[in-house]
């Protein structure tokens with residue numbers, strides 16, 4: 001293997017091998033830009049070193065060879081006592097990991113070459129400054145000495161000069177500092193600072209390799225999801241000096257504003273300085289524009305190079321440069337990081353400038369950025385009193401009065417108050433309150449707790465698991481550390497993007513991007529909105545995957561439609577059994593006779609029908625997939641403990657209520673150890689006579705009514721939690737009979753589809769059989785993930801997901817991003833076998849994954865017909881579906 005590449009041998013596409021820094025130094029070299037000569041030791045060499053603990057065979061000789069060529073081209077030898085070549089030894093991995101790994105400058109200086117450098121440069125001060133920098137950086141990064149010891153010595157030296165700037169230090173001062181630094185090295189390591197230049201270089205190279213596995217680098221990779229086995233390259237670069245006087249200096253720059261995307265000159269410059277000084281804040285930098293006065297020739301050259309780089313990379317670049325006595329050198333470039341807003345505006349600008357086409361613009365942005373742009377934000381400049389921090393469960397900025405129960409939340413919001421619903425944790429009973437609230441705050445539960453999942457689904461701000469908070473719902477008070485107490489009605493602000501909780505009102509600024517999706521008037525010269533519009537339009541043209549929404553109410557359906565949904569992929573019906581309708585559910589469950597049961601059902605029928613009429617109207621002309629009742633029945637019944645207490649108290653008073661007694665009995669009977677694996681989904685339909693047929697009738701009658709009214713309903717009936725085709729066949733036969741009845745009664749021909757969710761492994765494995773009875777499949781990837789992994793979603797996250805993430809068992813929760821290897825394999829298999837059995841089978845997905853960018857790409861690959869996600873995720877899914885197709 002070849003382990004070393006001269007800059008002239010590489011190019012920007014070799015990042016895997018040469019790292020980002022090395023690949024781009026090579027690219028700039030080959031573009032003819034002024035890059036100091038050098039070479040790159042490959043990531044292959046690093047991986048081999050890390051695997052074995054020693055340098056791979058042949059590396060040493062190859063490095064020696066390239067160094068000899070470098071010496072020859074410059075006409076100096078590394079560390080030569082009379083005229084030394086100096087080099088930097090720089091880390092550079094495939095993905096930029098700013099400040100995570102090591103770089104050592106001025107390698108090659110020692111007690112004798114420092115004199116040669118002084119003589120050649122004509123500056124004693126510069127030579128000793130460079131030497132002390134070498135010992136400082138080498139001591140810290142290669143020898144592992146606490147950097148503060150060097151910093152303190154430098155401060156001390158400045159103090160003894162009565163100055164706080166290194167500019168006031170003389171050659172003598174730096175020389176004295178070199179003595180002190182060498183003592184520090186001896187002290188800390190028991191050895192002298194290594195004098196042999198080649199040994200310095202070899203040790204620094206090893207240190208760079210090792211820095212790949214420094215704690216902070218590991219942590220950073222985990223956070224940024226950078227694979228752990230890439231390794232880093234090492235760049236050996238001839239030194240150029242920005243610390244040779246006031247006609248020298250060093251700087252950083254962006255070719256456009258990375259915050260807004262605006263074109264212009266953005267950067268900082270520092271005279272008489274080296275390397276890290278610009279960002280380390282040792283002295284105040286000046287804006288790059290001032291270089292126009294300091295050194296107009298270099299400034300013009302730099303602007304020219306910046307525009308060359310932009311045209312070459314066709315993107316925003318950031319750069320590092322150094323000026324040595326009026327001569328400009330380029331030390332680094334890369335396509336620069338940017339904010340979400342800048343990503344969109346820059347992509348659109350580059351299209352206008354003819355550098356990229358719209359396809360490429362769509363590739364340059366992503367759904368995560370779009371989601372960020374859709375949330376209102378707290379004004380960054382406002383002053384805030386933080387009282388706690390929880391998990392950033394669902395982004396956004398919410399302000400409102402604290403309420404502790406759903407009832408109050410609804411009541412207050414009806415009278416126009418904005419409220420924050422504060423609970424220890426939420427349950428399905430809190431749904432109305434959650435809908436009414438601006439935001440939700442809980443003191444318990446993780447990112448897949450009920451509060452978090454529901455809030456994300458609704459696009460509602462949520463901070464969960466703020467464990468420092470004590471939520472006392474009985475006394476209606478919230479206590480934060482430091483004795484801060486908030487009573488019901490006190491104002492609170494929560495930031496779902498950061499997890500911060502603030503007392504009082506923090507001002508927010510709305511998102512113009514949401515205003516745009518909502519169709520509200522937005523200034524049409526707003527560059528961000530214009531960019532989003534153009535990119536979304538193009539993504540829509542490109543995509544083959546449909547995008548529907550999960551919506552349970554006409555309001556949600558309307559919003560979803562405005563956001564571009566092409567139908568509803570999941571209309572849950574459980575909320576249609578809550579609130580005042582609970583009494584009918586209780587009666588249904590308590591019914592002893594067929595007549596009682598039918599009475600309860602016939603009370604529910606018209607209510608459900610009206611629900612559906614509203615939703616079909618909102619989605620007129622587009623498909624609406626209605627899922628029949630899914631959750632375990634206990635969710636509709638009173639809490640077992642509360643009810644037991646109520647009954648016990650009543651019995652003690654001697655006025656036990658017959659109904660309560662029966663209810664308690666029923667609650668006991670329905671109590672399950674594992675409700676999620678118990679009586680729910682299709683099993684309800686099979687066990688409770690008339691329940692599903694009532695729902696089917698409501699759907700059919702609603703569709704007929706809409707048709708009568710001139711509407712164009714497209715209802716699809718979806719049976720949840722099917723594990724075997726027999727279950728589906730029974731429900732299907734019953735449903736078809738109802739459909740026929742309704743058609744006969746109303747005289748309206750109904751063409752409703754009947755299909756099923758695929759959310760149990762057995763359903764996926766027998767998809768061919770199931771497709772015989774289903775006109776469509778919708779993958780319920782939440783339940784499918786639970787059942788494939790054997791994870792209880794409500795429990796595992798708090799219990800051990802953080803340990804799993806830490807140990808790298810998975811990089812991201814399988815509830816957030818679809819597990820392609822396991823769950824995904826079942827999705828692939830079921831889609832294929834389902835379509836083999838029924839070629840016109842419609843296949844979609846509903847559940848959290850439908851709005852997750854990575855999962856959307858997977859569903860596109862598998863060839864699904866559509867994804868369905870919460871209304872707020874619809875634009876994200878549209879964009880990612882477009883990106884997947886390009």
Ligand code: ADP
Pocket residue numbers: 036087088089090091098099100102103105237238239240241242274275276320321322331332
């Ligand atoms: P990082 O990846 O942390 O930015 P770098 O390897 O880019 O680390 O180097 C740190 C600093 O040293 C940068 O400011 C860089 O421009 C400067 N530097 C690196 N190599 C040289 C060199 N050969 N001559 C002058 N300055 C250099």
Ligand code: MG
Pocket residue numbers: 320332
């Ligand atoms: Mg750098």
Ligand code: MG
Pocket residue numbers: 720759780782783
């Ligand atoms: Mg499910």
